[in-house]
Amino acid sequence: MRIANLDGRAVLLTDGGAVDIHQASGGTLSPDPQTLFDQWPQTLPVLRGLAGESSTYPETDAYRETDLRAPVPRPGQIFAIGVNYREHAEEAGLEPSTWPMTFTKFASCLTGPNVTVDLPEGWVDWEVELVVVIGRAGHRIPAVDAWEHLAGLTIGQDLSERIGQWSGPAPQQFSLGKSHPGFGPTGPAVVTPDELADPADLAISCTLNGETMQDGRTGDMIFGIPELIAHLSSITVLRPGDLIFTGTPAGIGSTRTPPRFLSSGDELISTIEGLGTQTLSFRAAHNS
Known part of the structure; x- marks a missing residue:
């Protein structure tokens, strides 16, 4: 997994773009990148599930490298x-x-x-x-x-x-x-x-x-x-x-x-x- 901060929101970076973690998890995981790590390893199973589905996730967005924080x-x-x-x-x-x-x-x-x-x-x-x-x-x-x-x-x-x-x-x-x-x-x-x-x-x-x-x-x-x-x-x-x-x-x-x-x-x-x-x-x- 490649976990990033895209303009203040936690995302997974994939070959197809960025997957918004909060949206993809149905609100289970926080949109805040710091909270994602502060709550580790409890967040890990959900993230692994999202990573396994990311190649087919319908709302993968293109992003600019300059928007990564x-x-x-x-x-x-x-x-x-x-x-x-x-x-x-x-x-x-x-x-x-x-x-x-x-x-x-x-x-x-x-x-x-x-x-x-x-x-x-x-x-x-x-x-x-x-x-x-x-x-x-x-x-x-x-x-x-x-x-x-x-x-x-x-x-x-x-x-x-x-x-x-x-x-x-x-x-x-x-x-x-x-x-x-x-x-x-x-x-x-x-x-x-x-x-x-x-x-x-x-x-x-x-x-x-x-x-x-x-x-x-x-x-x-x-x-x-x-x-x-x-x-x-x-x-x-x-x-x-x-x-x-x-x-x-x-x-x-x-x-x-x-x-x-x-x-x-x-x-x-x-x-x-x-x-x-x-x-x-x-x-x-x-x-x-």
Whole structure:
């Protein structure tokens, strides 16, 4: 299943278009995308039934990619993992961690997959990431059971303003530097793991104005999805609708020689195998 947020309503994306989940379920499921995930896994059997019928559903609608919004628009918690690919650690001159480096992004930064992002002052960098959507609550989840707690996977960009992120004495301001408006593009859809041949190893890449910046595989993460879920849940309770940005592969702008950052007019395209593509454009913010 490919679950999306189409102009504020929960839909299933199919080859024929979008199926409105509330209408197709006869009102059983909420039209609100967040509620759909907040009530997971109770919503799952109905969704599976709708997905099985979607190819013949008479009210499948065409849609515009620009009408897709963040598929999980109001998560209770957003976790993000830093330096989770060895080649990224190497380009940053850091030793791979023995413990997942964890910070947060604030929900106000979330936006859809095909938008224009206003650039604040500073050095704004790209970080394409696989994003985990929690579907089943849990505390102290064993790694072997972690996949049972997923609702699905989606694409994210952990956009980062580096001056703000690295400012001041320790600890550095990761959460603030990565939470400007529009700095959490997600989507186009939450894809359930059964749609993917190997959800633990997906090609992940991004291009800037047609030039490949990042090109890796999620199977190269230092801490895979089961380990991240086990680690985070060993400390805090994971709840349905929570997001985990799992880290970025090598190729960010700040480690290049010379460094390269996003500018007004740039186009950033992020792709993850089986999950789709998101396209971002950028413009200078106009402060009032």
